[in-house]
Every structure is written in structure tokens, then in C-alpha cells.
Amino acid sequence: MNMTSSEVVQRIVKNTDVFHSVARWAIYALFFLIPLFFLPWTSSLLEINKQILFVILTVVALVAWLGTMVLGKRLTFRSGWLNLVPALFLVGILVSSLFSVAGYQTWVGQNTQEYTSFLSVAMFVFLFYLLKNTVSGTKVQQNILFIFLLSAALSGLVTLLGMFNLVHLPFSFAESVGFNTIGTINGFVEFLMIAMFVGIAMWLVSQKGTDRLIPSSGYGKFLRVLIVFISLVTLVTLIAIDFWVFWVICLVGVLLLAVFAFLQTHEFPKPKRFAFPLVVLLISIVFLFFSTPLRLNLPVIVSPSYGTSWNITLDTLSTGVDQLLLGSGPGTFMHDYLLHKPVEVNGSTFWSLRFDRAKSYALTLLATTGIIGGLLWVVLMGWVAAKTLGRLLFERNHAEWKMTYVFFVGWFILLLSHLLYSSNFTLQFLLWGFAGLLASQFAVKTWETDFGRSPRLGLILTSSFVIIGIGLLATLFISVQRYSADVAFAQAVIADQEGGDISLVIEKMNKAVSYNGLSDVYQRNLSSALLIKAQRTIATVEGEMTTEQTQEILGYVKASIEAAQKATQLESYNVSNWSMLGSVYRDVMSFASGAEDLAANSFLNAIRLEPNNPVHYTNLGRVYLTVSERAKSLKTAENAELAATATEQEVTLLASAEEAFNKAIELKGDYAVAHYYLAATYERQGKMNDAATRMIALYNYRPTDIGVGFQLGLLLLRMEEYDAAQQVLENIVGLSPNYSNALWYLSALYELQGDRDAAIATIERVSELNPGNSLVEARLNTLNTGGAVEEIPQPVEEGEEGATDVSQGEIVEEVE
Numbered sequence: 002m003n004m005t006s007s008e009v010v011q012r013i014v015k016n017t018d019v020f021h022s023v024a025r026w027a028i029y030a031l032f033f034l035i036p037l038f039f040l041p042w043t044s045s046l047l048e049i050n051k052q053i054l055f056v057i058l059t060v061v062a063l064v065a066w067l068g069t070m071v072l073g074k075r076l077t078f079r080s081g082w083l084n085l086v087p088a089l090f091l092v093g094i095l096v097s098s099l100f101s102v103a104g105y106q107t108w109v110g111q112n113t114q115e116y117t118s119f120l121s122v123a124m125f126v127f128l129f130y131l132l133k134n135t136v137s138g139t140k141v142q143q144n145i146l147f148i149f150l151l152s153a154a155l156s157g158l159v160t161l162l163g164m165f166n167l168v169h170l171p172f173s174f175a176e177s178v179g180f181n182t183i184g185t186i187n188g189f190v191e192f193l194m195i196a197m198f199v200g201i202a203m204w205l206v207s208q209k210g211t212d213r214l215i216p217s218s219g220y221g222k223f224l225r226v227l228i229v230f231i232s233l234v235t236l237v238t239l240i241a242i243d244f245w246v247f248w249v250i251c252l253v254g255v256l257l258l259a260v261f262a263f264l265q266t267h268e269f270p271k272p273k274r275f276a277f278p279l280v281v282l283l284i285s286i287v288f289l290f291f292s293t294p295l296r297l298n299l300p301v302i303v304s305p306s307y308g309t310s311w312n313i314t315l316d317t318l319s320t321g322v323d324q325l326l327l328g329s330g331p332g333t334f335m336h337d338y339l340l341h342k343p344v345e346v347n348g349s350t351f352w353s354l355r356f357d358r359a360k361s362y363a364l365t366l367l368a369t370t371g372i373i374g375g376l377l378w379v380v381l382m383g384w385v386a387a388k389t390l391g392r393l394l395f396e397r398n399h400a401e402w403k404m405t406y407v408f409f410v411g412w413f414i415l416l417l418s419h420l421l422y423s424s425n426f427t428l429q430f431l432l433w434g435f436a437g438l439l440a441s442q443f444a445v446k447t448w449e450t451d452f453g454r455s456p457r458l459g460l461i462l463t464s465s466f467v468i469i470g471i472g473l474l475a476t477l478f479i480s481v482q483r484y485s486a487d488v489a490f491a492q493a494v495i496a497d498q499e500g501g502d503i504s505l506v507i508e509k510m511n512k513a514v515s516y517n518g519l520s521d522v523y524q525r526n527l528s529s530a531l532l533i534k535a536q537r538t539i540a541t542v543e544g545e546m547t548t549e550q551t552q553e554i555l556g557y558v559k560a561s562i563e564a565a566q567k568a569t570q571l572e573s574y575n576v577s578n579w580s581m582l583g584s585v586y587r588d589v590m591s592f593a594s595g596a597e598d599l600a601a602n603s604f605l606n607a608i609r610l611e612p613n614n615p616v617h618y619t620n621l622g623r624v625y626l627t628v629s630e631r632a633k634s635l636k637t638a639e640n641a642e643l644a645a646t647a648t649e650q651e652v653t654l655l656a657s658a659e660e661a662f663n664k665a666i667e668l669k670g671d672y673a674v675a676h677y678y679l680a681a682t683y684e685r686q687g688k689m690n691d692a693a694t695r696m697i698a699l700y701n702y703r704p705t706d707i708g709v710g711f712q713l714g715l716l717l718l719r720m721e722e723y724d725a726a727q728q729v730l731e732n733i734v735g736l737s738p739n740y741s742n743a744l745w746y747l748s749a750l751y752e753l754q755g756d757r758d759a760a761i762a763t764i765e766r767v768s769e770l771n772p773g774n775s776l777v778e779a780r781l782n783t784l785n786t787g788g789a790v791e792e793i794p795q796p797v798e799e800g801e802e803g804a805t806d807v808s809q810g811e812i813v814e815e816v817e
Contacts, residue, residue, distance in 0.1 A: 035051055
């Protein structure tokens with residue numbers, strides 16, 4: 002059946018409207034779902050799920066937007082120089098990614114670094130262009146604001162009920178009083194402050210007439226309820242957190258509202274509405290100087306200070322010209338922190354923490370993308386600010402001015418938050434989303450052309466539509482693969498944490514690797530699980546090992562080594578990968594030729610990447626100490642030349658071990674593991690008396706030095722000077738009552754001296770300080786069942802660890 006020309010036109014218009022609707026609803030879904038979306042089946046509840054959802058919906062909206070132009074055979078695009086800056090920023094991120102020290106971490110993102118990856122930044126830029134060109138209508142923008150506020154209210158409701166332990170979502174992880182759908186509790190407060198100031202701005206400029214932002218209907222009343230509820234939840238959470246940065250942001254936010262009230266008085270119909278912003282101002286000033294009375298035991302977020310963040314950024318940029326211009330690469334701030342962290346951190350309780358972001362997002366961006374990325378970001382944000390301020394000062398259309406004002410208030414609070422504090426995926430999405438909404442307001446010039454006048458352009462656009470459509474299908478497939486991999490990994494972690502069969506852990510880890518072989522996290526954890534499987538298999542062998550058992554164990558060891566090597570190949574900058582590889586080689590040195598050299602080289606690589614961590618020097622020293630045992634066994638060989646060589650090697654290896662342990666102690670004076678092995682080294686060297694004499698003199702000079710006292714206590718313990726050792730260790734406990742290892746060895750002394758009750762009471766205190774530590778639990782069980790200590794125990798930190806290790810992004814300290 003042939004259609005007339007008018008019917009063809011109607012069909013095209015109808016299809017074009019469909020594409021318009023798809024693009025619009027995809028955008029609505031983004032602003033509603035990104036703040037709320039999480040899935041309980043992945044290792045990271047929020048970031049990876051939000052990123053996958055964001056990529057899919059953004060690509061759908063892009064395809065629909067291009068589809069409207071292809072069907073209408075007309076290219077329409079908002080013109081202006083602002084189109085150039087986001088593109089240049091994306092190019093800068095691309096070049097930085099090409100020269101990044103990382104791979105998958107930079108390009109796709111993992112371990113809560115999804116928001117910084119090239120993939121996410123590219124989608125954020127596309128979102129900016131999409132919003133700039135498709136949401137200029139006031140009605141659409143009002144819908145976006147309503148959807149955003151509704152999403153914020155739902156997120157606030159979930160968090161508020163959880164904070165007061167009234168109702169929790171039906172998941173074990175949601176039982177925490179700090180659980181929310183944004184990120185950490187601080188990230189949640191940042192998000193709510195944005196929603197609160199957007200809602201207040203809408204209320205302040207809403208008046209009677211066709212251009213009012215909040216209708217007088219039932220819908221308008223509901224919107225007012227949302228604004229009031231969001232504001233109340235924000236203030237309650239702000240008071241509970243009581244963080245000075247957030248109070249400063251609130252102060253600036255209220256001043257921003259007031260400035261435009263003075264500049265454009267006629268746009269603010271009812272001055273009495275400023276009563277609530279004044280309340281926010283008063284509360285902010287009060288709690289900026291006085292502590293909060295509201296204690297909800299919310300988690301405390303630990304992050305490097307502004308000074309430390311700035312110094313690490315400067316050190317990173319000073320590494321070379323490439324680093325100065327391009328940074329270390331998106332998503333690699335943890336590498337920068339570990340490489341440049343000050344040794345003074347080792348004196349704090351946070352010495353072993355690994356921070357994946359600076360105190361401020363701006364500093365994180367500068368360190369990881371260099372001068373080029375940081376400067377282009379500043380230019381982009383500055384351009385948006387300048388164009389928006391120009392419109393706010395000179396725009397005469399009341400409806401347009403009000404909408405621009407509301408978007409600018411939200412965007413400015415977002416920008417200030419990123420300058421003063423860290424970010425996450427939801428906040429990054431909103432920063433770019435509000436920037437795109439502002440661009441749709443001030444970028445009014447449109448460039449249009451139809452395909453008839455430019456067939457080549459039509460061909461390019463049609464090809465782009467097809468390519469992006471194919472890209473959508475590829476994105477869906479890859480997203481399913483990636484999601485399946487993380488689900489399998491999460492299942493492995495749960496099985497390990499619940500003490501499940503190690504074979505099940507390995508099965509799930511192999512599944513994760515098969516779905517996503519580009520993640521070093523999966524490879525490293527697979528290596529750990531395989532090594533534990535080999536160790537447990539050896540432990541079950543009774544009598545002489547059969548050929549089949551030997552082959553089985555060698556198979557596990559080989560697979561463990563291969564997985565650890567693969568992890569270092571995928572992300573050679575990641576110190577955890579080298580530590581894992583070194584640990585594998587160290588554990589197989591007894592039967593694998595050359596493993597000692599490979600273990601030492603692996604730990605030396607770890608030291609290169611994290612030079613101020615005493616753990617790596619201790620691990621290196623342990624390799625030398627273990628190999629020296631092998632040399633010692635050869636000293637009695639019948640071959641005189643072999644015996645002489647072994648004697649020389651033992652002396653050299655023990656000297657190297659001593660040097661490594663002393664370096665670890667130099668970095669952290671109270672690091673118990675290094676003291677333990679250094680004492681063992683002195684014993685092997687026959688230096689116990691000399692070392693004890695020097696340590697006694699040093700201890701008498703510095704009696705409050707816990708590191709010196711602990712090393713002296715261990716030396717005296719090995720020398721069987723129990724009374725003197727007890728006196729020293731009791732003095733340490735008096736200075737530091739929660740020093741686990743002083744209590745640990747003090748309990749051993751009590752036991753050796755026959756005071757079993759004191760030993761049990763002391764070890765119970767160690768158990769309280771180290772819940773779930775298998776070494777402590779085994780020792781306590783031995784004491785309770787009448788067993789006795791047969792040798793000096795290893796330090797508490799040497800307790801058995803699980804097969805899996807998951808990075809949790811921002812450091813959260815739970816408050817009891």
C-alpha cells in the first residue's frame with residue numbers, strides 16, 4: 002500500500018516524537034535513579050551499579066536524540082564556544098589516561114573509583130551536550146527538578162529512619178546507622194545540602210502567575226512538603242555530623258541566596274520567606290563554633306588533611322614533566338598517596354590506611370590529571386559560572402531567570418563542595434547534570450541544517466546513529482559481563498567471610514576472572530585463595546606425601562603464581578599486587594628453586610611503590626631470614642667449600658635481614674612484627690646480650706618510647722629474663738593500655754610464670770581489641786582448655802587472614 006506524502010510526514014513526525022519521548026524519559030530516569038540506585042549482589046553496593054546504569058541510560062538518550070535528527074533529516078545543535086571546552090577537557094582526560102600508570106582502573110574504574118574513570122568522564126561530557134540541546138523547555142526543567150527532589154526525599158527518608166534505628170532496609174549491610182544510597186554519610190550530607198538549597202531557591206522565587214515554579218495545586222503542595230522534609234533531614238544530619246566544611250558551605254549558600262535577593266529584588270515576591278534561610282544561617286554559625294549535642298554514633302569518615310593532600314599533589318606533579326602536565330592518571334590517587342605519604346603518618350592510628358582520594362576533589366583531579374586536566378576543568382567551570390552570572394544579571398524574562406537562578410544555586414553548591422571536599426559518582430553526575438541544565442539556559446543560539454543542503458553531513462549523522470546504536474548493544478553486553486563478574490566476586494567474598502569451603506571461593510573467583518579478566522583485583526584475590534588451598538591441602542597430608550597429592554599441591558601453587566603475576570601485569574603500579582606475589586613466592590621457597598630471589602624482587606617493587614610502609618621492609622627481611630635458615634643447614638655439609646660458602650651466605654643474609662628490620666623500625670618505632678623478627682635475627686647472630694645492653698641504655702634514656710621498650714621486652718623474653726621483661730611490658734601497657742602486642746606478650750609471660758588467670762584475662766583484652774583474629778582466638782582457646790605456651794608466639798598482626806580482600810574506597814570508622 003502506497004502512502005501519500007502527508008502520511009509519510011505524519012509517520013516521521015510520530016516516530017520523531019517517540020524518540021523525543023525516549024530521550025526525555027531517559028533523562029528523567031537518570032535524575033531519579035542515580036541518587037537512589039544500588040544493588041545488593043555486588044562487592045561495591047553503589048558505585049559500580051550507578052556507573053553501569055548511568056552508561057546505559059545515557060547511551061539510550063544519545064541514540065534517541067540522534068534518532069530524532071536522523072528521522073527529521075535535520076541537524077540541530079546549540080552553538081557557541083562553550084561546546085569546545087568540554088570536548089577539550091575530555092581530550093585532556095584521554096591523553097592523561099593514555100599515559101596513566103594504571104590500566105583498567107583508569108579506563109573503566111573499580112574499587113569505588115568509577116566516578117574518576119575515562120569511561121565515566123566521557124559519559125558525563127556526553128550528558129552535558131545532551132542536556133544542553135534537549136531540555137531547554139521550562140516544563141521539562143521543572144519536571145527534572147521535581148524528580149530530583151523526590152529522589153532526594155526518598156534517599157533522605159531511608160537514611161533518617163536508619164540513623165535513628167527505626168526502620169532498616171531488609172539487607173544486612175543496611176543495618177548500619179550510616180547506610181544511605183549516595184555513599185559515605187558525608188557524601189550523603191553533601192547531596193542533601195544541594196537538594197535543600199535547590200528547594201529553598203525554588204520557594205523563594207515562586208509567585209503567583211503562569212511563571213511560578215511551585216504550582217498552587219495539590220502537586221505544588223506536595224512539592225512544598227518535599228522541600229520542607231529535605232531541609233529538615235539535611236539540618237538533622239548536619240547537626241549530627243557537625244563538620245566545619247559543611248557549615249561553611251551552608252553559610253556561603255545562604256549568602257548566595259541573599260545576594261541575588263538584593264540584585265533582583267522584584268524576582269523575590271515575599272521577603273518573609275527568607276526566614277528559613279536565616280534559620281539555616283544561624284544554625285551554621287552556632288555549630289561552626291560550638292559542638293553538637295546530638296550524638297547518633299554515625300560512622301566517622303577518615304581522610305588525609307588538606308595539608309597532606311596538597312603536599313602529595315605537589316610531590317606527584319614534581320615527579321617529572323609528564324606527571325606535571327598529565328598527572329598519574331585518572332583513578333590513581335591511592336598510588337600517589339602511598340608513594341608520597343609522609344613518614345609521620347606511621348605514628349598515628351591511621352598508618353596502614355590507604356586513601357584513594359584527597360580531602361578535596363579538586364586536589365584529587367589535579368594530582369591524577371595534571372596541570373592540563375586541572376586547568377581545563379577550572380576553565381569549564383569558570384565559563385559556566387561567567388555565562389550564568391551574565392544571564393542572571395541581564396535576563397528580563399521572569400520564568401527563564403527563575404529557572405536559571407535555581408539551577409545556578411544547586412550548581413554553585415556542588416562546585417563549592419568539590420573544591421572543599423571529596424566527591425563520588427552521584428555528586429559528579431549532578432555537577433555535570435546541573436552544568437548541562439545551565440548551558441541549556443544561556444546557550445540560546447541554534448545551528449541548524451537539513452540533509453538536503455548537506456548530504457555529507459546527513460550521511461555522517463546517520464552513520465553516527467547506527468554506530469552508537471551498535472555501541473548501545475555492545476554496552477549492554479559488556480555491562481552484563483562486568484556485572485556478572487562482580488556478582489561472582491561478591492559471592493566469593495561472602496563465602497570467605499562466612500568461613501565457607503575454600504574450593505567454593507576459588508570456583509567463584511575463577512568465574513569472576515572468566516567474565517572480566519582485566520581486573521587485577523580478581524586475579525590477586527584468586528591467587529590468595531589458591532595459595533590458601535595449597536596450604537590447607539598440605540596440612541591434611543598424613544605421613545609421606547603421595548605423587549597425586551604432590552601434583553595437586555603443585556597445581557594450586559602454579560595457578561596461584563600465575564594469577565599473582567597476571568595481577569602485576571594488569572596493574573603494575575598497585576603495591577598490593579606485588580605484596581601478594583612476594584607472599585606467594587616466600588611461601589613456596591622451600592620447594593621452588595629461585596623463589597627467594599623472586600620474592601625479594603617482589604617486595605623490593607612494593608618498597609619502590611610505597612617506601613614509607615614498614616610492612617614491606619619486614620616482609621623483605623623475612624625472606625632473608627628464611628633463606629639464612631637454609632644456609633645454616635648447609636654449614637655442616639661434608640663438602641668444605643660448600644660449608645664455607647653457606648657460612649658466608651648466612652652472615653650476609655642475616656645482616657640483610659637485620660638491615661631490613663631496622664629500616665622498618667626506623668619508619669615505625671612500635672611496629673611489633675619487625676621487633677619480633679629483629680629479636681629472632683639477633684638470636685641467630687649471637688648478638689642477644691650486646692643488643693640487650695644497648696637497648697637497656699636507650700630505654701633508660703627514653704623510658705616513654707614504646708618502640709624501644711617493646712624491642713627490649715622481646716629481647717629479654719628471648720633471653721628468658723622473665724621478671725625484667727614483665728616489668729618493661731607492664732610499663733608499656735601503662736603508657737598505652739590498648740597496645741595489643743604488649744598485652745599479647747605480657748600474657749605469655751604470665752603463663753610462663755604460672756599465673757594462668759592473669760594470662761587469660763590479658764588475652765581476653767587482646768581479643769576485645771582484635772575481634773575475629775584467628776591467632777588470638779586459638780591462643781585463648783588453648784589457655785581455657787588447659788594448654789600451655791610452648792614457644793614465643795608470633796605478633797598479633799600475623800594472625801591468619803582471609804582469602805579475599807576488598808577495597809572499600811573512602812575510609813569509614815564505625816563508632817561504637
